[in-house]
Amino acid sequence: MDVDSGIMRKLPPPLDPEIPPPPPIKQRNVFTVLVNSNDMLLVENEIGNIATLREECKEFVRNPSNSPILSEKKDPVMLDLVGSYQTSKGVVSLQNDRGTSYDIYIRVQNELVAAYREMRDELSMQTFGRKFNELKKEQSKAIKKAIPMMISESEPRNVGG
Numbered sequence: 001m002d003v004d005s006g007i008m009r010k011l012p013p014p015l016d017p018e019i020p021p022p023p024p025i026k027q028r029n030v031f032t033v034l035v036n037s038n039d040m041l042l043v044e045n046e047i048g049n050i051a052t053l054r055e056e057c058k059e060f061v062r063n064p065s066n067s068p069i070l071s072e073k074k075d076p077v078m079l080d081l082v083g084s085y086q087t088s089k090g091v092v093s094l095q096n097d098r099g100t101s102y103d104i105y106i107r108v109q110n111e112l113v114a115a116y117r118e119m120r121d122e123l124s125m126q127t128f129g130r131k132f133n134e135l136k137k138e139q140s141k142a143i144k145k146a147i148p149m150m151i152s153e154s155e156p157r158n159v160g161g
Helices: 050-062 102-128 137-146
Strands: 030-035 041-043 046-048 077-079 083-085 091-096 151-153
Touching: 030 050, 030 102, 041 050, 046 050, 050 091, 050 102, 077 137, 091 102, 102 137, 102 151
Parallel strands: 030 091, 091 151
Antiparallel strands: 030 041, 041 046, 077 083
16 A cells, blocks of 8 residues: 655755845744653743643744743734734744654644644634635635744754653
């Protein structure tokens, strides 16, 4: 039985040596998730729980109370079909140990992606009256621009456990 499975991720294009590198990201704008070889989570330097990861990620990206320890917001911009919107400067950084089980790896990935999916659904409902996956192509592009999925995954390392 030949079955293709995995996580759909598009790699960024190679860096152009003629273009200067982007400025460094402030630590405030990085939501760090570490998974060790015992399948334990460390979220923002505290012991984490897969059951609360989705909500913690959404809180970080949204930063509704403008907390100085959560992600900053970009200046409001006018987005086609959405109107004036402040996107987050937040990036989710995921680091796994080489010994992390595939099960927890997929579960963590699913929770992080689900956080973005729920935020997109909420904005889609508010703006267009339907869920993100029901939108027309132009509408979904606008929502993706307002809430880009910013998940950075570094190469697994032997970090303990």
